[in-house]
Amino acid sequence: MENAPPKKCRRRQRLSRSASTVRWLADEPFRVLFPLGVLLGAAGVMLWPLFYWGKLGYYPLLPHARLMVEGFLAAFAFGFLGTAMPKVLEAPRFSPAEVAAWVLLLAGAAAAHLGHRIVVGDALFAAAALVFCAGLGIRWLKRTGSPPPGFVLASLGPPCGLAGAMLAAWGAAIPFWGAFGLRLLHFGFLLLPLLGVGSFLFPRMLGTLRRGDGGAKPARGFALAGALAAGGAAVAGLALEAAGFPRTGGGIVAAAAAIWFTAQTGWLRRSGAKGAFPVAVRCGIACLILGPALTPFFPAQRIAMEHITLAGGFGLLAFAAGARAVYGHSGQSEKFAHCPKSWWWLLGLALLAVSTRVSADFLPASRIAHHVYAALTWLAASVLYAVAVLPYVAMRDPEVEGDTAE
Numbered sequence: 001m002e003n004a005p006p007k008k009c010r011r012r013q014r015l016s017r018s019a020s021t022v023r024w025l026a027d028e029p030f031r032v033l034f035p036l037g038v039l040l041g042a043a044g045v046m047l048w049p050l051f052y053w054g055k056l057g058y059y060p061l062l063p064h065a066r067l068m069v070e071g072f073l074a075a076f077a078f079g080f081l082g083t084a085m086p087k088v089l090e091a092p093r094f095s096p097a098e099v100a101a102w103v104l105l106l107a108g109a110a111a112a113h114l115g116h117r118i119v120v121g122d123a124l125f126a127a128a129a130l131v132f133c134a135g136l137g138i139r140w141l142k143r144t145g146s147p148p149p150g151f152v153l154a155s156l157g158p159p160c161g162l163a164g165a166m167l168a169a170w171g172a173a174i175p176f177w178g179a180f181g182l183r184l185l186h187f188g189f190l191l192l193p194l195l196g197v198g199s200f201l202f203p204r205m206l207g208t209l210r211r212g213d214g215g216a217k218p219a220r221g222f223a224l225a226g227a228l229a230a231g232g233a234a235v236a237g238l239a240l241e242a243a244g245f246p247r248t249g250g251g252i253v254a255a256a257a258a259i260w261f262t263a264q265t266g267w268l269r270r271s272g273a274k275g276a277f278p279v280a281v282r283c284g285i286a287c288l289i290l291g292p293a294l295t296p297f298f299p300a301q302r303i304a305m306e307h308i309t310l311a312g313g314f315g316l317l318a319f320a321a322g323a324r325a326v327y328g329h330s331g332q333s334e335k336f337a338h339c340p341k342s343w344w345w346l347l348g349l350a351l352l353a354v355s356t357r358v359s360a361d362f363l364p365a366s367r368i369a370h371h372v373y374a375a376l377t378w379l380a381a382s383v384l385y386a387v388a389v390l391p392y393v394a395m396r397d398p399e400v401e402g403d404t405a406e
Helices: 007-027 030-052 061-089 096-114 118-141 149-154 157-170 175-206 221-242 246-265 276-297 299-329 341-360 364-388 390-394
Strands: none
Touching: 007 030, 007 096, 030 061, 030 096, 030 299, 030 364, 030 390, 061 096, 061 118, 061 149, 061 157, 061 175, 061 299, 096 118, 118 157, 149 175, 149 221, 157 175, 175 221, 175 246, 175 276, 175 299, 221 246, 246 276, 276 299, 276 341, 299 341, 299 364, 299 390, 341 364, 364 390
8 A cells, every 4th residue: 555646646537537538528429419319219209108198298299209309319410410520620629518518408408398398498409509500610610621511511400400499489470480490490400411421421331432432522612512502402392391382392302312312322322231231221311212202292191201201211310320420439340340130120120110100190090009109119229229339338449530430
């Protein structure tokens, strides 16, 4: 014990290690936000069984939708973009205070929605999106690098979420603005980041990356114009849907997504990539395109059809992209070459949950049972994701450099 450091020295060492951990988590905020997203997503789907079992005192349509978008998917979007954007911009990382604000505001929004305080929840989510957008704007001004065009497109997603939440909460008195706000919040907020990040990430997951492809070139000229055109077309399609032209608007959104993904990712090309990850990406892209294309033709089952996009597209792609980030940053990249069997089960459960939820509105006699089955199946997929992926968020890999996908 003679060589033991003094008590004050040990305390300084503990404080230094704590500060280092906090800085590490702020540098890679997905390590905090992905677990939060999985938890909020599980809470969101369980509202339906609790309601049908008589354990919930309100109808959960709006709280469920908000928890899935402003909780589950928002946590994945903020976690991924918060990790990747400073790197591709070659700008300062987000600070611990900024990341803590996202986490606290998203958690507060979820608590408000669970208490059926929808406007309060939307306001807290709008505050989280505002903090994120402000921080992202500062880093755009301080950037020393030129990002790929896909990341320019992805950076437009959080402003859509901010505008959508504000319009949904306070623009309902004017039908168009209220409807447009919901379209921006539920679809634009998530579609633009997936289009943008997907052009860079998905070719690597699909094994379709070719020399000169993959969205890694700086955003200039036709490449930048193409990205902005895809994003503008998607937002214009959402506006047309809100204005009462669902077939035209839905067709534009579906066409914009199909053209962009086909040109940028090669998702329809055959490749040598094996395992569940390429299949998950292809299924997610297909659902993301089919959802807005089919929804206008089934007006009586509109909410069911939208779940093709929300759960089958956004949800499945968030799971896949999130796993890519976690495995890549924890030194587990070999899992993509040797895909764990658990991922086949996870993919099957996710697709089963989507198909069960969609079929519920076509089978009115067993609609309630299908709602419960779909919720429990998605919950099982979330638990499996938590077991297969989330333990690695606490693992360090000092050799990881570059972007989130690498």
